[in-house]
Amino acid sequence: MSTSSAGRWAVITGASSGIGAATARHLAAAGFHVVLGARRLERLTALAEEIGGTALPLDVTDPDSVAAFVEQVPECHVLINNAGGAKGLAKIAEADEDDWRWMWETNVLGTLRVTKALLPKLVASGDGHVVTVTSVAATEVYDNGAGYTAAKHAQGALHRTLRGELLGEPVRFTEIAPGAVETEFSEVRFGGDKDRAAAVYRGITPLVADDIADIIAFVVTRPSHVNLDFIAVKPRDQHSATRMHRRTE
Template sequence: MNKIALITGATSGIGRAVAIRLAQDGINLILCGRRTERLEELKTLLDKQVEIHTLSFDVSEQKAVESALNSLPEEWQAIDYLINNAGNAHGLSPIQDGNIKDWDAMMDINVKGLLYVSRNILPAMIARQRGHVINIGSIAGKETYPNGNVYCASKAAVQAITDGMRMDLNPYGIKVTGIHPGLVETEFSVVRFKGDEERAKNVYKGIDPLTADDIADTIAFVLSRPSHVVLADIVILPTAQASATIVNRK
């Protein structure tokens, strides 16, 4: 019987790439996101390879998360892999100039959203005493950088939650992995800069950044390890990047 993976934020970027990559490995997919049309497009792309179920909801809304996940048909409830990928960055300004709505959005999606989804999925994994959770963090959660303040704080929380989750789930044989990318060229910077595509391009100017496919390949490798092996904490950087703030631009 095929394994089942639930992916949040599956409509773009890393989440979409992960869905495409895991389908190649014959893993059935529960694709979650806010943009219903994109979910259906992805389903159409992949449903000749594996079974697909889509759920349209916002991870930051607790009741919507519960309603969506409780609606899963019985044959979709035994989730083997949870990929907590949904996340965002809004703005890049010093703390004293921060936009409170941006702060709320980052904390609600990056932190609370991960918690809401995990809280609904984990009890069944515990009952079966098997499963693997992958939380997508960021180099920003390990190294704070100027003007990153709240975004960095949200990803530092992901790091702490991931470590705590690994400890709490250890008695049940459930694997937990944190993946912390550096510069990945997706819609990330366009969202951060409110649609300013020129400013977003400058983030990756002069370097060969990571792609969403690079992260997806890593996740597929992590999930392919034997049952006694867990890759617990992974930082992935493009060769041009040495830290959150040191980048060799040509």
């Protein structure tokens, strides 16, 4: 049994591509009015026209941008914290502080800013739901990935803390931790190097954005008393962040 989504507003950050864009399509199909936020407004506008949603510029690393965005959202029943990403794959001894700063600003402080700003509207809705897309990196560590895993651990801790702090309020909290999903993620991490990004998924059948979006749509349409706290989802070919079964041709 699923709950009716008619008349409910869903806000998605990082909605211009990948998981965010796929989630926007799934939630619109489920009956939500979707507010799409991202920096690439041209992409957002085209997607909003496609699904009958609302496109608004949003840079989660900029407090003024977040404030202006939230001011234009009249109500919020569901928030999908999807904006995030990784930069670089360096050992701690060779860490680039700018890369670390970007990852913390985007994944951690970005999630904090948007969630904090929208919590009053989520509570006021009488049936709010916050979904934060973290990663298997929120529970694992791996060599050369400390900047990203540290940020994702912090993002997950932020989200899980809210689950306790808002206990008793009409808001649910779900963390979704994907493994290998073939989106623009690896291209961003490797500075646009498409060959290096493609190698991440070589020999496996990775998840795609629609796989995660389908799970998000399921989660937010459960009855109000049902809270799916944490969902880790990986391809069948993936055991952990560093262990995969790769087929050779």
